[in-house]
Every structure is written in structure tokens, then in C-alpha cells.
Amino acid sequence: MPLDQIIRLALLVIFSVNAALVTALVTLKTVHRRRMRLHEKRRQGYLAVLSRHLSYEHCTDPITEDMAEDPAFLDALIDMRNAITGDEVATLRRIVNRHGVIERQVRHLDSSLLLGRRLRAAVAIAEIGDETAADALMRHLDDREPEIRIQCARGLGRIQWTPAIDQIVSRFSGEDPWVRARFSDTLVGYGTKATWPLLAYVRINHRFESKGPALALRTIGQIQDDQAVGPMLEILDDAADLDVQLATIEALGELASPEALPALVDLLDDEVWQLRAKAASAMGGIGDPEAIPRMFGSLRDENWWVRRSAAAALARLPGGVDALYAALEDEDRYAADAAAEALTDAGELVSARRRIDAGVSDNEPLLAHMERGVVA
Amino acid sequence: MSEKKKILVADDSETIRALLQTALESAGYEVDMAKDGVSAYELGSNGDYDLVILDQLMPGLLGLDVITRWHQEGMDVPVLMLTGVDDDRTAVESFDRGAVDYVRKPFRITELMARIRMRL
Numbered sequence: 001m002p003l004d005q006i007i008r009l010a011l012l013v014i015f016s017v018n019a020a021l022v023t024a025l026v027t028l029k030t031v032h033r034r035r036m037r038l039h040e041k042r043r044q045g046y047l048a049v050l051s052r053h054l055s056y057e058h059c060t061d062p063i064t065e066d067m068a069e070d071p072a073f074l075d076a077l078i079d080m081r082n083a084i085t086g087d088e089v090a091t092l093r094r095i096v097n098r099h100g101v102i103e104r105q106v107r108h109l110d111s112s113l114l115l116g117r118r119l120r121a122a123v124a125i126a127e128i129g130d131e132t133a134a135d136a137l138m139r140h141l142d143d144r145e146p147e148i149r150i151q152c153a154r155g156l157g158r159i160q161w162t163p164a165i166d167q168i169v170s171r172f173s174g175e176d177p178w179v180r181a182r183f184s185d186t187l188v189g190y191g192t193k194a195t196w197p198l199l200a201y202v203r204i205n206h207r208f209e210s211k212g213p214a215l216a217l218r219t220i221g222q223i224q225d226d227q228a229v230g231p232m233l234e235i236l237d238d239a240a241d242l243d244v245q246l247a248t249i250e251a252l253g254e255l256a257s258p259e260a261l262p263a264l265v266d267l268l269d270d271e272v273w274q275l276r277a278k279a280a281s282a283m284g285g286i287g288d289p290e291a292i293p294r295m296f297g298s299l300r301d302e303n304w305w306v307r308r309s310a311a312a313a314l315a316r317l318p319g320g321v322d323a324l325y326a327a328l329e330d331e332d333r334y335a336a337d338a339a340a341e342a343l344t345d346a347g348e349l350v351s352a353r354r355r356i357d358a359g360v361s362d363n364e365p366l367l368a369h370m371e372r373g374v375v376a
Numbered sequence: 377m378s379e380k381k382k383i384l385v386a387d388d389s390e391t392i393r394a395l396l397q398t399a400l401e402s403a404g405y406e407v408d409m410a411k412d413g414v415s416a417y418e419l420g421s422n423g424d425y426d427l428v429i430l431d432q433l434m435p436g437l438l439g440l441d442v443i444t445r446w447h448q449e450g451m452d453v454p455v456l457m458l459t460g461v462d463d464d465r466t467a468v469e470s471f472d473r474g475a476v477d478y479v480r481k482p483f484r485i486t487e488l489m490a491r492i493r494m495r496l
Contacts, residue, residue, distance in 0.1 A: 047391055051398035054485060079391040086484035 039072045046076035053095050054080070054088055063099045071120060077101065078127040093130050102128065106136040115145060122148045126155030134161045141167055149175075150182040157186035162193055169197045172212035173205060180212065184219045195225040202235055206244045214247035221251030229257040236263060246278050253282030261286060265294050273303040280306060284313025292323050299327050299335035307334060311342035321346065328365045340369045380406040381496045384423060386416030386439070387431035387458060392481075396429060399485050400492075413437025417445055420453055426496055429488075430475075431458045432466045440466065443473045454495055458483070 001009075046067065053059045067073045081092055096102055101124075108121035122140065125133045137152040141164075149171075156164035168183050175183065187194040198216045206213040217235070220228050229252065236248045249267065252260040260282070267279035280298050283291045295317070298310035311327075314320035327339035343349065343366050352364035383405045385396045393409050400407045408423065410416035414436035420428055432439040439457060446453050457470040457478040467478045476495060479488050 044390065044394070047394040048398065051395045052402075054395065055399040055402045076391075079389075080395065083389065083391045083395060083482055084485060085482040086487070088485050 039075075042070060042072035043076045043079075046070075046073045047080065050076055050080045050092070050095070054084070054091055063095065065099075068099045068101050068104055074101075074105075074120065074124045078124060081128055089129075093128070096128055096130060097132065102130050102133050106133055109136060109140060109148070119145070119147055119151070122151035122155070126151045126158060129155065129158040131159050131161070134159065134164075137161070138164060138167060141171060146176055146179045150179055153183050153186045157189040160190065160193075162190070165190055165194050165197050169194070169201045169216065172201060172216055173209060175212075177211070180215055184215055184222075187219050188222045191223060192225040192227070195220055195223055195228050198223075199228060199231050199235075202244075203231075206235065206239050206241060210241045210243040213241075214243045217244065217247035217251045221254030224255060226255060226257055229255055229259050233260060233263055242272065242274065246274060249275065249278040249282050253278075253285030256286050258286060258288050261288055261291060265291065268294060268298050273301075273306050276301060276303070277306045277309040280310040280313045284309075284316040287317060289318045289320070292317055292320055295320075296323055296327065299330070299338050300332050304334070304338075307338035308341065311338040312345065314339075315342045315346040321348065325365055328369050336369060340366060344370075380404060381426040382406045382408070382424065383492070384408045384410060384416070384419055384425045384428045386410040386413070386420075386428065386434065386442070388412055388434045389431070392431070392458070395485065396488075399489060403489060403492075405492075405496075413439065413442050417442045420446060421449065421451065425453060427492060428453050428455045429458060429492075430455050432460070432463065432470075440469055440473055443470065443475060447474050456491065456495070 049061045049063065049067075052061050053063075063073075077092070077096065081089065084092065105121040105124050108117050109125065112118045112121070122143075125137065134156065137155045138161075140148055140152040141156075143149050143152065153164070153168050156168070165187065168187060171183065172180055187198065198220050202213045202216050217232070220232065232248050232252055232255075236245060236252070239245050239248065249264065252264065264279045264283050264286070267275050270276050270279070276298065280295060283295060292314065295310050295314050299307055299314075301307050301310065311324060314324050317323075321343065324339040324343050328336050328343075330336045330339070348366055349370065352361075352366050355361040356364055356367065381404075383400055385393055385400070385407060386409075387393055387396070388411050390411075393411065397407050397409060408419055408425075410419050411434075413434040416428075416430060416434065416439075417437055420442065430439040430442060437445075443455055443457075446455075455470070455475040457466065457475045458481055459466040459470070459478050460481060463480075467480070470478050477491055479491060
């Protein structure tokens with residue numbers, strides 16, 4: 001076959017394949033858009049049905065088996081569940097139970113081969129929040145799919161299923177980091193009920209690993225349970241791993257208990273700079289002005305991050321801003337610069353400029369310091 | 377025969393609009409809907425509403441800004457604000473700008489209806 005014919009044939013084939021691909025893509029997109037429009041239309045209809053069920057005591061609008069299987073119905077159910085609270089949630093759950101919605105979703109979660117369907121089922125069960133699904137949610141904390149594990153933990157947290165707390169905490173060690181982080185969010189939702197299981201987990205595991213216990217400690221800090229302060233001080237004393245120590249200090253700062261102050265003050269002299277810096281930050285969180293003299297000393301620390309942390313913490317203490325202004329005159333330029341930076345972050349530079357512009361003041365030490373220039 | 381009381385519901389959430397429309401109509405109120413701040417402002421300015429249920433976070437114009445504009449134009453429209461569960465600032469500011477009440481989302485329909493009945 002002559003070369004030009006071969007080339008023409010090849011071009012024809014390439015053009016035909018491209019045309020077929022483009023046609024297929026356009027068709028898929030059109031079909032998808034149509035499906036989405038129909039889904040949305042059905043969802044709006046279901047919202048109206050659910051609204052009537054919630055508004056009329058003897059509403060007779062049917063909820064059929066087909067509806068209960070429809071993803072649009074699930075979406076409407078979830079939206080409605082998130083819009084209401086109190087007695088109406090119980091009403092919605094009665095509707096859900098009467099029509100076997102949860103049971104269907106549990107079946108999909110247990111046995112569907114399609115990941116999308118299983119995930120949708122997990123999300124629906126988690127969002128609707130019904131105790132009848134608790135066993136299924138517990139089973140699937142070990143699901144092979146990370147997102148399903150996350151949704152199941154969320155669902156258990158939503159119904160405040162306390163037997164799940166130990167199960168979720170115990171999975172900190174073996175989990176992917178981002179799944180663990182989502183588990184932590186769920187545990188924060190449990191509030192103080194999760195404190196002791198988390199503390200127990202840390203006590204058992206902190207000598208063998210760091211990531212799980214560190215996250216558990218941070219979770220306790222977010223829960224804000226004062227009862228955890230004493231045990232956490234013991235852990236701080238006992239722990240050898242730096243990540244665990246840092247997480248404990250961070251959590252103590254979140255808990256903001258003056259009981260932790262003596263231990264944190266001691267840490268300002270630790271040989272490890274990360275501990276000194278974290279302790280200074282935590283003391284800023286506690287907010288006790290008695291810490292000011294000691295923190296002032298940390299402005300002269302040899303490590304810049306410690307200086308910076310101490311200065312930032314001082315800015316948070318009552319009377320700390322005055323101490324920072326005094327530090328601007330410190331013969332140690334690094335201490336003065338750390339103070340200047342913290343004052344600037346606290347908005348003092350803007351305030352100083354405003355005072356000068358308004359003629360209220362003609363001498364602002366912070367401005368003078370900035371004009372002198374910071375040490376590189 | 378007494379006239380039906382007229383309520384404007386302004387919320388960008390379709391779910392909230394569907395729910396409130398059904399609940400309010402079942403209670404015998406005449407209901408208009410707005411799905412953003414601009415149409416809420418326009419409908420409220422032109423309509424004669426006995427009550428406006430106004431969400432804070434809407435596209436176009438925030439709920440508080442809608443109230444402010446109505447007040448600047450001398451309109452005395454009773455407004456019940458819908459605010460987020462942690463949004464204390466909006467709750468307080470809504471009173472400063474002239475709202476008569478607020479309800480946090482997610483809400484109890486029975487509570488909301490009771491507050492509406494109290495106003496109308």
C-alpha cells in the first residue's frame with residue numbers, strides 16, 4: 001500500500017477513535033447531569049414528604065419500599081435530620097424505623113459488593129443516628145475501608161454509644177494517622193466519658209509507642225476535663241518519649257489548670273529546648289500572672305523558639321504586655337526582639353502607630369525598637 | 377373571616393425552607409420564600425409581612441445586613457433570626473439591630489412555632 005494511503009488510513013483511524021471518545025464523554029456527561037437533575041427533583045419531593053410527616057401528627061403520605069431504597073430519599077433524610085433537634089428527631093427516627101430504612105442500610109453495609117453503596121450506607125446510618133444500628137457500627141470499626149471505619153465511629157459518637165469508647169480508643173495504635181485523627185474528633189464529642197479510657201490507654205502504651213498516646217493526650221486536652229490534670233502530671237513525670245511529653249504539656253495548657261504550673265515552671269529549665277518552648281506556651285494557656293517573672297527569664301533562652309514561645313505566652317498573661325514593654329529595653333537584644341515580635345503579633349504596633357498619628361503620644365518604645373532594627 | 381397572617385421565610389437551605397413552609401402552612405399561615413439575602417430584602421421591602429424568619433448566613437446579603445437596611449428605610453418588620461448553634465454574636469447583634477427573637481439551628485419545630493405564635 002502506498003505510504004500516503006497508509007498515512008490517510010492512520011489519520012482516519014485516529015480521528016474516528018477521538019470522535020468516538022468525545023461522543024462517549026459527552027454522552028456520559030449528559031446522562032450524569034440528567035441523573036443529578038432527577039435525583040435533585042426526587043430529593044425535593046422527599047423533603048416535602050418528610051416535612052409533612054414532621055408537621056402533621058397523622059400524616060398519611062406514603063413512604064414506600066422504593067423510596068426507602070432511593071439515595072435521594074437518604075439525602076433528604078440526612079438533611080432533615082441535621083435541620084432539627086429535640087422531639088422532632090425522635091419523630092424522624094420513628095418514620096425511619098417504621099419503614100426499615102436503617103435495616104436496609106445495615107444490609108448494604110454488611111453485604112454490598114459496591115464500595116459506593118457501602119459508604120453511602122455508612123454515612124446514612126451515621127447521620128441519622130439510630131441506636132438500632134449500634135451493633136452494625138461496632139462491627140464495622142474493623143471494616144477494610146478507612147472511610148467506613150471513620151463513619152461508623154462518627155455514627156457511634158452521634159448516638160453517644162458508650163460501649164464504643166474503649167473500642168475506638170484501642171484502635172488508636174493500629175490505625176492510619178488520618179483515621180486516628182477522625183477517631184479523636186469522635187472521642188471529643190463523647191466529652192468527659194472518654195477521658196478515663198484515653199488515660200488508661202496512654203498509661204498502658206506510652207512506653208511502647210508514641211503516635212497513638214500523643215494523640216490520645218491531645219484529645220484529652222480538647223475534652224477539657226479538669227479531672228485529667230493529676231493523672232497527666234503523673235504521665236509527664238513518667239514518660240520518656242519526647243512526643244508523649246510534648247503532647248502532655250500541650251494538653252495541660254489546654255486544660256489551663258493552675259495545678260500544672262509548678263511542673264511547667266520546672267520544665268523551663270529542661271535541657272531539651274522543645275520541652276522548654278512547649279512549657280512556656282502551655283503557661284500562656286493557663287494564664288496565671290504569677291508565671292510572669294519566670295517567663296521573663298525565658299526571653300533570654302539560648303534557643304530562639306523558646307524565646308519566641310515565652311514572649312507569645314507573656315502576651316497572653318494579665319500584665320504580660322507590660323513585662324514585654326519592659327523587655328524592649330533589655331540589654332539582651334534577642335530578648336528585646338522576641339518581646340517586640342510578640343507585641344507586634346498582639347496588635348501593639350498598630351495601636352502605637354495610631355497613637356502617634358492621633359497625637360496622643362510622641363514616644364512609643366515599640367516603634368523606636370522597630371526603627372532600631374531587629375537582630376537577624 | 378380573619379385574614380391569614382403572612383410570614384416571609386428567608387433561608388438558603390432548601391431543607392429549612394421546605395420544613396418551615398409545611399409547618400407554617402399547616403398552622404394556617406400564608407408563607408412566602410426567599411433563598412438569598414437580596415430577594416429577602418426585596419420581598420420584605422415590598423411585601424406586608426406580619427413576621428420575617430431570617431437566616432443569618434445567606435448568599436448576596438447577610439441576615440443582619442437585611443435587617444439594618446430595613447431599619448434604615450424606616451421599615452418596622454418583626455424579625456425572628458435563625459442563627460448557628462455557636463453563633464452568640466449574631467444572636468446578640470440581631471437584638472441590637474431590631475430583631476424581636478432568635479432561634480438557633482438545628483431547631484425544634486414545636487419551639488419555633490411557639491415563638492411565632494407568641495409574636496402573631
